[in-house]
Each structure stands twice: as structure tokens, then as C-alpha cells.
Amino acid sequence: MRYLSYEPPRVSEVRPGSPSATAGIQAGEYLLSVNGRTPADVLEYLEQADAAEVVLEMRRGAEKQRVALSKRPGEPLGLVFESAVFKGTMICGNRCGFCFVDQLPPNLRPGLYLKDDDYRLSFLFGNFISLTNLGSADMRRILDSHLSPLYVSLQAAEPSLRKEIFHNRRAASSLKFLGEMLDAGLEVHLQVVVCPGLNDGPALLRTLELVGDRYSAAASLGLVPVGFTHLGPAHIRRVGRREAEDILALAAEYQERWLATLGRRMVYASDEFYLIAGKDFPAEEEYEGYPQLQNGVGLARKFIAEVEAAGRASRLESRGDVLAVTGMAGAVVLQRALHAAGLEDRQALSCLLPVPNRLFGREVTVTGLVAGRDIIAAYRASGEEARRLLVPACMLREDQFIDGTTLEELRRAVGLEVEVVQIDGRAFISAVAGREVAT
Numbered sequence: 002m003r004y005l006s007y008e009p010p011r012v013s014e015v016r017p018g019s020p021s022a023t024a025g026i027q028a029g030e031y032l033l034s035v036n037g038r039t040p041a042d043v044l045e046y047l048e049q050a051d052a053a054e055v056v057l058e059m060r061r062g063a064e065k066q067r068v069a070l071s072k073r074p075g076e077p078l079g080l081v082f083e084s085a086v087f088k089g090t091m092i093c094g095n096r097c098g099f100c101f102v103d104q105l106p107p108n109l110r111p112g113l114y115l116k117d118d119d120y121r122l123s124f125l126f127g128n129f130i131s132l133t134n135l136g137s138a139d140m141r142r143i144l145d146s147h148l149s150p151l152y153v154s155l156q157a158a159e160p161s162l163r164k165e166i167f168h169n170r171r172a173a174s175s176l177k178f179l180g181e182m183l184d185a186g187l188e189v190h191l192q193v194v195v196c197p198g199l200n201d202g203p204a205l206l207r208t209l210e211l212v213g214d215r216y217s218a219a220a221s222l223g224l225v226p227v228g229f230t231h232l233g234p235a236h237i238r239r240v241g242r243r244e245a246e247d248i249l250a251l252a253a254e255y256q257e258r259w260l261a262t263l264g265r266r267m268v269y270a271s272d273e274f275y276l277i278a279g280k281d282f283p284a285e286e287e288y289e290g291y292p293q294l295q296n297g298v299g300l301a302r303k304f305i306a307e308v309e310a311a312g313r314a315s316r317l318e319s320r321g322d323v324l325a326v327t328g329m330a331g332a333v334v335l336q337r338a339l340h341a342a343g344l345e346d347r348q349a350l351s352c353l354l355p356v357p358n359r360l361f362g363r364e365v366t367v368t369g370l371v372a373g374r375d376i377i378a379a380y381r382a383s384g385e386e387a388r389r390l391l392v393p394a395c396m397l398r399e400d401q402f403i404d405g406t407t408l409e410e411l412r413r414a415v416g417l418e419v420e421v422v423q424i425d426g427r428a429f430i431s432a433v434a435g436r437e438v439a440t
Contacts, residue, residue: 008089009033009060010046010082019079020072026059026080033058033065041088042121044146050078085125093118094134096168099196099237104230106360109403124148127295129192132175133167140178143187150188150220152296153179157193157200158211166200183218191216192223192296195248197238205248209255209268217263221292224252225271231362239364245278256287269293272301273367276330297367300424305338307426312342315430315438322388323433324354324417326376328368331355331393338426352385360404369395373406377414389418391432397421 009031015022033039035049036056049055055078057068070078093116102116120135120143122128129152143151157163160173182189193208195201200208205224212222226240240248249270256266266289275282285306288299327335332355356379358365360372380390392411400408412419422432431438 008084008087010040010043010084010087012080013083014081016077016079016081019077020070021057021068021079024068024070026057026068027061029061031060032080032082033060039087041086043082043085043087043125044121044148046080046082046087051075086119086121090115090117090122091119091134092116093131094169095131095172097166098168098234099194099227099229101228101230104232104234104361106230106232108405110398110401110405113403120148120151123151123153127152129154129296131167131169131172132178133169133171135175135178140181143182144185147185147187149186150190151182152190152192153182155179155191155193155208155212155222157204158208158215159204162200162204166196179216183216188220189218190221190223190293190296191219192225192293194225194227195240196227197240197244199237201244201248205251209251212268213255213259213262217259217267219267222268223271223293223296223298224248224268224274225296225298226273226277228365228367229362230365240274240277242278245274246280249274249278249280265289269298271297272299272334273297273330275301276333301334301337304334304424304426304429305341308335308338308430309341309426311427311430311438312339312344315434323391324352324380324383324385324387324389325391325429325433326354326356326371326393326396328366328371329355329357329363330366331368342430352387354379354383354385354390368393370403371396372404373402373411374404376402376411377406380415387417389420390415391420391422391429394421394423 012026012028012030012032014028015026034057035046036052038049040046040049051074053072053074055070055072057070059066059068102114105113117128118130118134119128120130120139123130131154156166160176163176164170164173166172179189191212193200193205195205212219227237229239252268252270255268259265259267266287269288272282282302282305285302288302291299291303294300294303325335332353335353356371356375357363358371359375359378361370396402397408408419408421420432422428427438
């Protein structure tokens with residue numbers, strides 16, 4: 002099955018003062034058509050709703066109604082939808098042995114079990130796609146609408162190895178779509194999930210060679226280590242320290258080569274490789290604008306630089322009333338950031354609360370996968386006293402942690418004020434200070 006079934010888009014919000022608000026459309030209604038056409042996704046909706054005269058068919062409960070709107074051409078209608086994709090999400094048809102979704106325990110948020118592989122979500126949200134479920138009509142739309150940037154899971158540039166990794170015969174032939182995207186001038190970011198014994202070593206070397214030869218127009222190439230939960234496969238190994246060192250050395254070699262020939266480094270290793278290898282993160286300028294920040298490439302360096310700038314400008318005094326929640330890897334980054342800002346000798350101004358991951362296993366150290374119940378357990382075991390608990394926004398979706406624990410449930414369980422903080426150094430220092438800090 003290539004698509005999930007179609008669901009009419011449900012309105013989650015109507016912008017105040019917008020044409021839709023003036024017409025009386027309310028959150029909770031369903032959009033059935035725009036000028037007689039059924040949009041497949043928010044992109045088609047925006048195209049269809051761009052005209053000055055728009056007729057919407059809406060459904061409120063069992064009642065259908067036509068709503069005629071007049072507005073300036075290009076003026077937004079003011080509707081926000083619960084999902085960006087209406088004609089079901091394009092789902093993944095691959096069977097990668099390291100698929101993280103297959104390693105999830107039961108009873109998490111339902112959306113976590115959806116294996117999307119949808120070019121629309123890649124364009125809208127930066128999701129990585131494999132290209133294996135694209136057809137000619139999809140490519141026409143991508144090229145005609147110039148959907149850019151896009152994010153592509155390469156894994157290997159050799160067609161035969163790519164087919165083996167994805168366990169999908171289309172993985173080899175679908176590389177033609179990557180070539181078409183780059184030939185059309187689209188901004189495409191690539192990633193390789195490095196699996197020891199599968200696509201590292203000589204295989205990774207060949208991938209870098211082929212990228213430089215065939216796909217050098219790509220905007221960036223991110224190298225990230227394979228991730229496991231305690232339910233992960235036994236036949237694929239985690240990246241060890243020596244392997245991480247080798248990968249960093251290889252990336253540095255090709256950065257230097259491509260900087261000389263292409264004028265940019267293009268390939269970047271994720272923060273996890275530096276943590277595994279026990280190495281310092283590169284300087285900010287070596288990330289060249291952080292093209293793969295959402296993929297965990299350079300996020301640590303950027304955060305450290307922001308904390309350093311905000312911390313030195315803030316002249317904070319130790320308050321001793323804050324606990325900053327973090328994953329185990331995030332604790333290392335925070336400690337480095339506080340050291341860079343010269344704050345570690347003032348009781349760090351906030352005590353860190355590193356949370357071991359019991360939901361997925363202690364080998365999972367990233368902050369975004371910390372469960373609410375694990376935070377509660379870590380706080381109770383810590384013996385720390387505080388008034389406020391700082392929770393990174395990356396742990397939450399709609400005020401829920403990955404295990405379904407809500408913010409309110411966390412507040413009640415720990416008996417503290419809980420503040421959600423964006424992954425931004427200035428926001429972190431401001432939250433610690435209890436006031437806005439300028440840099």
C-alpha cells in the first residue's frame with residue numbers, strides 16, 4: 002500500500018480577523034473542497050485558495066455548507082489544519098533492518114508508529130525520504146512546483162548496496178530521481194545512517210566518492226550513527242569509539258577535498274560521532290550555516306555558542322532554584338556550554354538533571370527521546386531540591402512526552418513549576434535567570 006486512506010482535513014485553528022473567521026468557519030469543521038476541487042494536501046489547498054473569490058465546502062457535524070469568500074489575491078484564508086497531508090501519507094515500503102519505528106515498544110503515541118516516506122513532508126518539515134515509492138507523477142509535481150529543499154536518505158550511493166540496505170528492489174533504480182532533482186536545480190540534502198559492517202569503512206568511502214562524482218550538486222551530506230532501542234536488531238552493531246574516530250577522520254578528509262574543489266565542505270558528521278569519540282565539536286564556521294541542524298549535525302556547537310554569548314552577557318548570579326532536564330548526551334553538551342560561558346563554578350546556576358532512558362534502554366541518550374515517566378523517576382532518585390524544572394521543547398509534542406505523559410501529570414508528580422524551553426542557548430540562559438537575557 003502506497004498511501005494511507007484519505008481523510009478530509011480537520012480545521013484546528015481559524016486565525017482571528019481572517020476571511021474564514023469573518024465567514025464564521027470554526028475549529029473542528031472539515032474542509033471538503035476548494036472551488037469544487039478536493040485538495041490532496043496543504044500545498045494544493047494553498048494553490049486552490051490563492052484566488053480572490055473562493056468557495057469552500059465545509060462539514061460541521063453531519064451538516065454540509067458552502068461558504069463563499071472574497072479577499073485580496075494571495076491573502077491567506079486563515080485556516081490551520083491538524084495535518085499537512087489530506088490524501089493519506091505516503092508510507093514507507095522499505096524493510097531496513099535498523100528501522101527505529103520497528104524498535105519502538107508498545108503503547109506510545111499512535112503517530113510514532115507511522116512509517117512515512119512522503120516527499121510533501123520532506124518539503125514541509127524536513128523529513129528524510131528514500132525515493133523508493135516515487136512515481137513519474139510525483140516527480141512531475143516535485144519539479145513543476147519546484148519543491149525545494151528536499152531531504153533524501155541515501156544510505157549508500159552504490160545501487161546494489163542501497164538495494165540491500167532498504168530490502169527493496171526499487172532502491173537501486175530510484176537513484177535516478179535524485180539525479181533529476183539535482184539536474185533541475187533543487188536544493189537536496191542527503192544523509193547516510195552509518196551501520197558498522199554494512200555501509201561504513203570501504204562502503205562509506207565509495208559512497209563519498211560517488212557523491213562527489215555524480216551528486217556533487219547536493220546541498221549537504223550528513224553522516225549519522227545507527228540508533229537502537231533495547232528492542233533493536235542483534236545483527237547490526239552500534240558505532241563504537243574507534244569506528245566513530247574513523248568516520249570523523251574520513252569526513253574531515255573529504256571536507257578538505259571538497260572545500261578545495263567545490264568551494265564548500267558538503268559532508269558533516271553528526272554530534273553523536275563526536276560524543277562517542279570523545280572529541281571536541283568543530284568550530285561554528287566549519288558547519289557552513291548548519292544545513293543539517295534538524296538532523297543533529299551542529300546542534301551542539303550552535304547551542305554551546307549561544308550559551309557562551311548569553312551567559313557572558315547576562316552576569317548571572319547563582320540562584321540554586323532550577324533543575325534543567327536533559328538526556329545523558331545532552332548533559333555532556335550542557336556541561337561544555339556552561340564551561341564555555343564560565344558558569345560552571347557558580348553551581349552551574351542550574352543543576353542538571355540527566356535522565357537515563359528506561360523506556361528505550363540506557364544506550365539511547367538523545368534528549369528528544371526522554372519519556373515523562375523517566376523524568377519523574379530521575380527527579381525522585383536525585384534528591385535535588387529546586388523550585389523550577391526546565392524541560393526542553395524537543396521532548397514534547399502537543400504538551401505530551403513520547404510515552405504519553407502530559408506536562409500537567411509531570412507537574413503534579415514532581416511538585417515543581419515546569420517551564421518548557423526552546424533548544425536555544427539564549428532561551429536557556431533566560432529561563433535560568435528568570436528574565437529575558439540579551440546578547
